[in-house]
Amino acid sequence: MDEKAARTIQAIIVDGTFTLAGLAAAALGIWYVWEGNAGLAATGLGGGLVLLFAATIHRFESLKGLGMEAKTKELKFQVDKAEHALAQLRDLAEFTGTNLLRMVSAGGRHGSATSMDNSYKVSRDVKKLFADASSKPQTVRTALEFWARYAAIDMFSTKLRDMQSTFESRIRQMGEDAAKLQGDDCADLVRRSQALREFQLGAQKGLGSWELHEFPSRLRRIVEEAPDLLSVQREQWRADFAPAITQLQYLADNLDYRDHEYWGEISRKRG
Structure with a gap:
């Protein structure tokens, strides 16, 4: 006889014993009711009910178990629905945040004007939106990189524009010097001034496709x-560009401004 069959027989014997004892006690209680002995009647009926309950308690537990199982399944279903809704909300937040950053960051380049300060504020709001939606870090970075690239473009363009006067001054000076020369010396200086002009014009080539780093x-x-x-010109702009390079490096690493006042000055120059 296997263990399961033995347990079944044991349960039948125990249940039968409790049932018979319960019925006997209940019958005795009813007898005492007829006899008018309230104390013994209550004892008999109470004991009988307890014994009968003991005989059927496993059935109550089974029903209870089925009920709990049903409630557990229902709860799991509701949790699954909530997780699905959260996933949809996250997708919506990421879609909305990403496209909002694209529109705001590109402002001023396609017919609308959006300040760098406003773009920055929107980028922080979108970052918080992604954090609240428990978005993946890479998703957050991809969205913020779009904003950061436009901020870097603004910085680069502004600093290069600041330097235009130096390029123009140097090219003009080289032209004047070439006019005083003849032959190969003149041709060489003209060629060099043209090379500087080409460098100036090509400094922003492919700007929109550069990676942030x-x-x-x-x-x-x-x-x-x-x-x-000239050496003095190079040293002047090396010192002027150093803070901007530091700001750009921090932006690439952290997708945030390091010095808000410095970026504010860039924003004012951009107009």
Whole structure:
């Protein structure tokens, strides 16, 4: 005989014993009711009910178990629905936040004007929105990188515009010097001034397609690789560009401003 069968027989015997004892006690209680002995009647009936309950308690537990199982399944269903709704909410938040950043960051370039300060505020709001939606870090970074790239473009363009007067002054001076020369010396100086002009015009080539991490090195190259700048001019712009390069590097690493006042000045220059 296996263990399961033995337990079944044991349960039948126990249940039968409790049932018979319960019926006997209840019958005795009823007898005492007829006899008018309230105390013994209550004892008999109470004991009988307890014994009968003991005989059927496993059935109550089974019913209770079924009820709990049903409630557990219902609860799990509701939790699954909530998780699905949360996932949909997260998708909506990410879609809305990403596209909001795209529209705001691109403002001022396609017919509308949005200040850098406003773009920054929106980027912080979107970052908080993603955090509240428990978005993945990479999703947050991808969205914020779009804003950060436009901020870097604004920084790069503004600093290069600041330097235009130096380019123009140097090219003009080289032209005047070439006019005083003849032959190969004149031709060489003209060629060099043309090379500086080409460097000036090509400094922003492909600007919109640069990766965020490229901006610090590209701004540094403007100063270090521009041909025929005077030493004093190169040193002047090396010192001027150093803080901007630091800000761009921090932006690329942290997707945030390091010095808000510095970026505020860039925003005012951008107009």
